[in-house]
Amino acid sequence: MPRPLKVLLVEDNPADTELALRELRRAGFEPEWRRVDTEAAFLEHLHDGLDLILSDYQMPQFSGLRALELLKQSRLEVPFILVSGTIGEETAVAAMKQGAADYLLKDRLARLGPAVSQALESSRLHAEHRNLEEQFRQAQKMEAIGTLAGGIAHDFNNILCAIVGYTELGQLIVKEPPKAREYFGAILQATRRATDLVRQILTFSRQQPQERLPIQLQPVMIETLKLLRATIPSTIEFDTSLATDAPTVLADATQIHQILMNLGTNAWYAMQDRTGWLQMKLEKHVVDETYAATHPRLRPGIYARMAVSDTGCGMDQATLQRIFEPFFTTKPPGEGTGLGLAVVHGIMNDHDGAVTVHSQPGTGTIFHLYFPAHAGEATAATVEQGPVPRGHGERVLFVDDEEVLVHLGRNALAELGYEVEVAMEPAAALAMVQADPLRFALVLTDQTMPGMTGFDLANQLLQIRPELPIILMTGYSASLTSAQVKAAGICQLLRKPTTLHSLGTAVHAALSPKPIHG
Ligand SMILES: Nc1ncnc2c1ncn2[C@@H]1O[C@H](COP(=O)(O)OP(=O)(O)OP(=O)(O)O)[C@@H](O)[C@H]1O
Numbered sequence: 001m002p003r004p005l006k007v008l009l010v011e012d013n014p015a016d017t018e019l020a021l022r023e024l025r026r027a028g029f030e031p032e033w034r035r036v037d038t039e040a041a042f043l044e045h046l047h048d049g050l051d052l053i054l055s056d057y058q059m060p061q062f063s064g065l066r067a068l069e070l071l072k073q074s075r076l077e078v079p080f081i082l083v084s085g086t087i088g089e090e091t092a093v094a095a096m097k098q099g100a101a102d103y104l105l106k107d108r109l110a111r112l113g114p115a116v117s118q119a120l121e122s123s124r125l126h127a128e129h130r131n132l133e134e135q136f137r138q139a140q141k142m143e144a145i146g147t148l149a150g151g152i153a154h155d156f157n158n159i160l161c162a163i164v165g166y167t168e169l170g171q172l173i174v175k176e177p178p179k180a181r182e183y184f185g186a187i188l189q190a191t192r193r194a195t196d197l198v199r200q201i202l203t204f205s206r207q208q209p210q211e212r213l214p215i216q217l218q219p220v221m222i223e224t225l226k227l228l229r230a231t232i233p234s235t236i237e238f239d240t241s242l243a244t245d246a247p248t249v250l251a252d253a254t255q256i257h258q259i260l261m262n263l264g265t266n267a268w269y270a271m272q273d274r275t276g277w278l279q280m281k282l283e284k285h286v287v288d289e290t291y292a293a294t295h296p297r298l299r300p301g302i303y304a305r306m307a308v309s310d311t312g313c314g315m316d317q318a319t320l321q322r323i324f325e326p327f328f329t330t331k332p333p334g335e336g337t338g339l340g341l342a343v344v345h346g347i348m349n350d351h352d353g354a355v356t357v358h359s360q361p362g363t364g365t366i367f368h369l370y371f372p373a374h375a376g377e378a379t380a381a382t383v384e385q386g387p388v389p390r391g392h393g394e395r396v397l398f399v400d401d402e403e404v405l406v407h408l409g410r411n412a413l414a415e416l417g418y419e420v421e422v423a424m425e426p427a428a429a430l431a432m433v434q435a436d437p438l439r440f441a442l443v444l445t446d447q448t449m450p451g452m453t454g455f456d457l458a459n460q461l462l463q464i465r466p467e468l469p470i471i472l473m474t475g476y477s478a479s480l481t482s483a484q485v486k487a488a489g490i491c492q493l494l495r496k497p498t499t500l501h502s503l504g505t506a507v508h509a510a511l512s513p514k515p516i517h518g
Pocket residue numbers: 262266267270310312313314315319323328329330331335336337338339340341342364365
């Protein structure tokens with residue numbers, strides 16, 4: 001039975017083409033073929049699902065080596081055989097180096113059949129090999145995810161127990177306000193840990209959208225320090241030194257916040273049960289050739305360098321070697337997932353930066369974070385803090401298809417001083433605004449809803465009333481960016497889970513009159 005073979009012949013001479021086809025048929029192939037002799041025609045047919053490319057070496061408008069180069073660029077894995085009347089040893093070697101499967105002289109075409117069989121076979125083996133490799137990588141990934149799931153399931157269960165337990169207690173004693181306050185505080189703390197854990201995992205698995213903007217690191221550090229100071233007991237003293245001349249960097253403020261929280265809590269843990277110093281530093285730092293040579297991720301140049309150091313227990317060499325590994329932890333079971341530093345490492349890589357560490361058992365640890373300087377002006381970036389701004393009875397529309405969230409949104413906004421109406425379907429929200437465009441001072445909408453996304457709803461609402469303030473709420477992994485949302489005329493993208501603080505701040509900001517730019 002003749003073996004079908006889809007072949008592209010790169011050849012200007014029809015007679016030579018005939019000869020080659022005759023050889024292929026003689027060797028048991030049934031060629032389905034096309035002849036091309038220009039770059040444009042080659043490119044046009046390169047993606048036709050070819051089994052083989054047979055190419056002449058020199059043509060008036062094209063060449064075999066150029067064809068080979070284009071094939072490599074396309075990343076297609078089609079076996080390529082060079083056929084020439086005059087091929088020299090050197091050219092042949094060059095062609096093989098570039099990835100040709102074989103080369104033949106036109107006067108020895110009898111070898112074509114076996115050469116093609118061999119090229120096809122080795123191409124098949126190659127594909128099989130790649131396939132196995134891919135499967136292996138996939139298996140490794142699954143294993144890592146399994147470990148991850150196992151590692152977090154335990155922590156998560158404890159967190160959930162706390163949430164359920166305290167909620168039940170809260171229900172029992174809701175007539176006793178001081179106790180209720182205590183229990184609800186505990187619920188919040190548990191949910192904060194759950195939120196943190198989910199965020200670490202999402203960042204680690206790169207499912208958290210990243211938004212790098214030119215920013216100054218100083219304000220982000222100040223905000224984070226406030227939060228750390230509120231969490232860490234006063235037996236641990238803080239020492240900060242933030243240089244004002246540190247360069248602007250291209251960074252995602254939320255992720256910088258996350259890095260500092262991870263390093264800060266590690267430092268705290270290392271100093272537990274004793275007094276100590278936690279130091280945070282920011283400075284302009286020049287990396288020279290000599291230092292760059294010692295670190296694969298650093299190039300000579302100007303950096304903003306953060307340092308986080310502690311006077312805690314320190315680490316020995318064996319620990320130091322493993323700290324950036326995901327799931328490596330020396331904490332007792334249930335207390336740590338070992339993701340903190342893996343996340344720091346991943347974020348630094350994503351920022352084209354680097355992290356280094358020095359530590360001595362008994363004396364303490366210092367982490368250095370290098371961010372390449374970014375030419376260009378910084379935009380203001382902040383991480384939430386301060387008191388929650390309140391409303392003054394402005395009427396807002398809250399749109400979400402999930403009943404629990406609608407309930408929560410209504411209560412939270414009412415608590416913040418707004419008058420709230422709700423819609424559980426985008427179409428209903430649209431109808432409400434259509435009926436009375438000036439009824440609402442603001443619309444808050446979820447992104448993922450059946451029938452219509454929040455983004456589409458916002459677009460339609462803005463057609464009815466272009467200056468209507470709209471806030472779009474999305475889950476972690478939604479692919480929308482702030483830039484896209486702003487371009488569409490939406491005030492803000494709010495990431496879920498929202499806190500009372502982030503909700504209040506966003507609504508307040510959206511309702512505040514915008515500064516007018518002349
Ligand atoms: N400042 C530090 N001083 C001493 N040891 C540290 C310090 N930072 C990290 N380590 C060591 O590195 C390990 C890994 O840290 P990492 O932040 O990745 O995970 P973890 O803190 O153990 O757990 P998680 O951050 O998930 O709660 C820690 O368990 C600890 O042994």
